[in-house]
Amino acid sequence: MKHAFTLTFFVFSLNSFSQAKEPLKNQSNTSDIVTFTAKLDITYATKDGVYLNGYVVNIGYEQAKKLDGKKIRVTGKMTIIKGIKNDRNNDIKQGRETDTKYIVSPKISIIEN
Numbered sequence: 001m002k003h004a005f006t007l008t009f010f011v012f013s014l015n016s017f018s019q020a021k022e023p024l025k026n027q028s029n030t031s032d033i034v035t036f037t038a039k040l041d042i043t044y045a046t047k048d049g050v051y052l053n054g055y056v057v058n059i060g061y062e063q064a065k066k067l068d069g070k071k072i073r074v075t076g077k078m079t080i081i082k083g084i085k086n087d088r089n090n091d092i093k094q095g096r097e098t099d100t101k102y103i104v105s106p107k108i109s110i111i112e113n
Contacts, residue, residue: 033076033077034075037072037073038071040052040064040070042065049102049103055074055101055103058103058106059106063108067108070111071110072111073109073111074108075107076103076106076107077103079101079102079103079104081100083099083100
């Protein structure tokens with residue numbers, strides 16, 4: 001009886017996962033390594049990172065404050081997140097309407113002037 005209960009619980013737990021095994025549908029599978037230089041301006045910081053050269057670079061706010069005003073070189077894997085169409089009939093907006101180029105794990109180096 002113990003074995004039947006354990007086996008039933010095990011099979012039930014395997015089928016109960018709520019996470020999908022496939023990637024998100026709004027995330028593009030095309031990823032490229034990009035490198036560019038830019039002067040970081042903290043006024044372009046968002047909760048997702050900092051806008052630099054048309055990319056959202058995943059930098060924490062504390063790190064962005066340390067790099068504010070400095071010329072940096074950013075290298076990382078770029079992923080495109082598809083935009084979300086918002087309903088025009090009401091004022092509910094969610095996400096960005098345009099495609100966004102993200103650099104998730106950037107390598108950042110300061111360039112001396």
